[in-house]
Amino acid sequence: AQSVTQLGSHVSVSEGALVLLRCNYSSSVPPYLFWYVQYPNQGLQLLLKYTTGATLVKGINGFEAEFKKSETSFHLTKPSAHMSDAAEYFCAVSEGGATNKLIFGTGTLLAVQP
């Protein structure tokens, strides 16, 4: 069965600093990987996804993630944090198939300090 581990339930960075949110996955088949962001009292919004092809994927709001099969990782990065990036971030894995079932990590709450 697939699973996702997000290291660090809380991450705090200064405005302008690098953002690095870690995600490791477990999957018995080539995975499809996703990052979602959730702002307070909102649903989840898709940031970016990896399905096939280029292992470095770019998403919205300046975020990107790199699929590393050898490390079973899909870490999310952004070169320079903005105050508006403060939110909760979820990594998810899907094995595809008819229902595209997504399995989510426990989330990482990102705080951005001025």
Next chain:
Amino acid sequence: ETGVTQTPRHLVMGMTNKKSLKCEQHLGHNAMYWYKQSAKKPLELMFVYSLEERVENNSVPSRFSPECPNSSHLFLHLHTLQPEDSALYLCASSRERVNYGYTFGSGTRLTVV
């Protein structure tokens, strides 16, 4: 506007009440999902509907009853809930067999008193 609309946004109900949550999408998706999001717990997949047929029920108590009358609408009927059922209930939709990811609604914040 996310493309998936959930109503109501907030709901307070007593343990003996019956209420329903509604989810609507007009994205042309044909799979819909209910998730439960509780504080300090992972997102829990409750139900999956594909082409209006329930294809997954993850050991959800019978006090939660889903209904999918067509590909655009999904309901979650609630009755005799417990305080531990208080959570954010999220609806999502996707295209079957295409991994574009899910589109989520804004959720219904449910409080059981």
